[in-house]
Amino acid sequence: MDYGISGLSLIPVRKEPSEKSEMVTQVLFGEHFEIFEEMVGWSHVRMAWDGYEGWIDSKMITPLNARAFNRIEKRPFAVTGDIISLIPVNEEQNLTLVAGSTLPVWRPYLKEFSIEKEKYKAGGEVFYGDRKDPRKVVITQALKYFNAPYLWGGRSPFGIDCSGFSQVIYKMIGMPIPRDASEQVKLGTALSFVDEAEPGDLAFFDDEEGNIVHVGIIWKRNKIIHASGKVRIDNVDQFGIFSVDLKRYTHKMRVMKKIIGVNETS
Structure with a gap:
């Protein structure tokens, strides 16, 4: 080898x-x-x-x-x-x-x-x-990417995709997570309600066939940081992501997961 x-x-x-x-x-x-x-x-x-x-x-x-x-x-x-x-x-x-x-x-x-x-x-x-206050680190680092362009396969502020974004940000708190959203969704504990989410939790979104096609990082109540066209902040609720620019839902909510502080998968 x-x-x-x-x-x-x-x-x-x-x-x-x-x-x-x-x-x-x-x-x-x-x-x-x-x-x-x-x-x-x-x-x-x-x-x-x-x-x-x-x-x-x-x-x-x-x-x-x-x-x-x-x-x-x-x-x-x-x-x-x-x-x-x-x-x-x-x-x-x-x-x-x-x-x-x-x-x-x-x-x-x-x-x-x-x-x-x-x-x-x-x-x-x-x-x-050891990363002290990992949720704070996640949000502070994620906000640094604001307006970074979307790039399929990208993992840098010069171009990044949705799952590359969540993976790199979690890397900064010492947590290895898979490269693709379809694998990331298998980690952690599912949340029953949007109000249960804390800063740094991940939200996953699916298509009409039920395939996981998008992931974003919860910022604060009803706000999400995600890479879609660029790294941006939009509204999020139990239905999905509501684009503040387009004035419509752009991604359909599948599940929200708590990974920070959770060892087992579900």
Whole structure:
């Protein structure tokens, strides 16, 4: 088995080994993965964070040996909280990291992380270890994405989809959740009434066939933050999302789930 990590700000993950293929997700800086199949110029990878699979242009991969991979796996991970972070490489170059990027092998006392033998200094907001008041962190971080454009498969403030949004925000409180809304909905405890929801809970919405097609983050009473066209705030009730711009319901409520503080699935 071979291993890799993203040494770039963002790496697109394709459904098939072709630049013309649909982008299904993105690898953020510092996220590591297994490589279990290779073709000419392409690598089929499985993300360590969420088990998601897809194809990456092999030129974009920073190789990891098994020892370095296991070292990253065993250490508590640090995550950037600033929408954009500039990490100096040398006097001429910086790494540009988006919010939710991983800082492997983080040394909080030195404000330093490393990939293999390369060490980097990082400032700004970094989430590490136990997250105090996780619901507050979820809302504070989610609001930073306000007006970020919608992008299918996106996970960054430059373009993000609904489930990528919830996944990255939950990553900042140290909670791994699946990449797709249809899998995220399987977590946590269902709420019987909208009024039971707390800031940071997730709301899921379905289509006419009953398929989960959308997810958003509850902000406060009858308000939801979600990615639809852009990251936006709309009204929400037991019927669904009511767009304040369109003056109509745009998404049909299926279920609201409490995941923060809940260990079991339902």
